[in-house]
Amino acid sequence: MGLKRKMYSYLLGHSNLTPFQKEVLINLDKVPCGETVTYGQLAKMINRPSASRAVGNALNRNPYPVIIPCHRVVGKNSIGGYGRGLEMKRFLLAIESIAKFF
Numbered sequence: 001m002g003l004k005r006k007m008y009s010y011l012l013g014h015s016n017l018t019p020f021q022k023e024v025l026i027n028l029d030k031v032p033c034g035e036t037v038t039y040g041q042l043a044k045m046i047n048r049p050s051a052s053r054a055v056g057n058a059l060n061r062n063p064y065p066v067i068i069p070c071h072r073v074v075g076k077n078s079i080g081g082y083g084r085g086l087e088m089k090r091f092l093l094a095i096e097s098i099a100k101f102f
């Protein structure tokens with residue numbers, strides 16, 4: 001188990017998240033910096049293809065948005081939501097799209 005996985009296990013183990021919410025956040029780690037997935041794609045990643053709304057709710061409860069980057073999840077036809085505001089989500093996505101080239 002890598003250091004990053006240990007950190008996730010520690011952080012998520014000390015949170016008030018449900019097992020479903022933890023599963024969503026752990027799988028979100030598979031989305032590379034500078035890339036995005038839809039809520040539906042993330043739901044499929046956890047083998048719950050009809051749970052895109054529940055995935056969005058789980059992301060909204062993310063207690064570690066800097067460490068577990070839920071801004072990388074977007075809607076099928078829109079940017080989706082973000083608990084810290086859409087301007088912040090757009091800013092973070094823009095920074096990552098530039099940073100992936102370095």
